[in-house]
Amino acid sequence: MNGLDLRRLEYFVAVAEERHFGRAAERLRMTQPPLSRAVQQLEDQLGVRLLTRTTRRVELTPAGEVLLRDARTALDAVAAAERRTRHAAAPSPTLRVALKADLDAGLLPAILAAFAGEPEACEVELVLVGIGEQAQALRDGRADAAIVPAPYDAAGLDAEPLAAEPTLLALAAADPLAALDPLRLADLAGYVLPGGRPADQFPAEPGSARTSARPSRRHTVADLTEILRLVEVGSMVAFLPRSVTRRYPRPEIAYRAVADVPDSEFSLAWPQQATSRTVVAFVRAAEKAAASAPVA
Incomplete structure (x- = not known):
């Protein structure tokens, strides 16, 4: 069998991630017919069905699930080879x-x-x-x-643990929960993380935030500054490493320990x-x- 075409793999990954040919075509900045043909050619080459198509949605077959995982790895490896080769050829070394x-x-x-x-x-x-x-x-x-x-x-990575530090809850200083110290996760019942995950089921990634249990707009936040601003006005709370809370002392925000939340752990990783x-x-x-x- 001839080797798989990287472009076809890229097209397949876009469709598999978007679950929609139209959105995948927009993401790839191409029209839908050549995208559909490329995915069909990939299926023909492999001799397996990768996707099941409906008028509204695309679903992965078991074979498609396997290829999506391995195709991502292959595309990452190719991109990494290109970047590392160019980096190695730079006139002066840079880490x-x-x-x-x-x-x-x-x-x-x-x-x-x-x-x-x-x-x-x-x-x-x-x-x-x-x-x-x-x-x-x-x-x-x-x-x-x-x-x-x-x-x-x-x-694909090696790592060396560097540090562990307490994870604190950031909430509006006026929030009644700020009167409790320490808190417990059970106290956060009714609060949810972005995407709807209950806050009392933490841990999640450091910097995660939840929307208030009070009726409010679901907020999409892009950085810590936005998170802290929404915490100040009572729209969100956030779990943050203590080193972060020390950098951002604000009178409108209370940082409280949560007794049954694990520490924030940091490592140095490399390929x-x-x-x-x-x-x-x-x-x-x-x-x-x-x-x-x-x-x-």
Whole structure:
């Protein structure tokens, strides 16, 4: 059998993720007929049905589920190979470190200082990503190392634990719950996280937020500044690592311990296949910085 065409795989992944040919075509900036033909050609090549089509929706067959998982991995690997090759050919070495702003357990300055003292030290480029995107930035070649809060997808990655610190609840200072310290998860019954997950079923990712139990608009938040503003006015609460709460003291916000919520854990992660001495030196620097940091 001839090798699979990467473009057809890309088209299939778009349809599988959107569950709709029209939306997938818009995402790919193409018309629907050639997209449908490409997916049909992929099915013909494999000799299996990947999708079941209705007038309104597309569903994956069991074979389609398997291909979606492996196709994502293959496309990530190709993108990573291209990015890493171009990065290796740069005239001066640079270490790319992915992180979500403020989610570094307060260790980033100490790590950078320790790395500057390593013989293999080079310029560090900070790659700022969204919540939960750090691990993906490693797999697709955008970064060489990343500071990742738990939980994260560790597939294809090695990691070194760096720190654990209390997770606090941020809520409006005027909220009656602010009078309780510490709180328990049971106190949050009726509060929900974005997407409808009950807040009393935490843990979720650091920085998650919930909509108030009081009738209100469902808010879509993109960054911590927006979350804190909505917390101030009583529309949301958020679970945040203590290092983040220390950076954002606000009179309108109360930060409270929740007795049965786990600590926020942070690790340094890097691709398993990484052989760069610079990456090794950065891991060593991160370990030194974490070991000398004050105990939370």
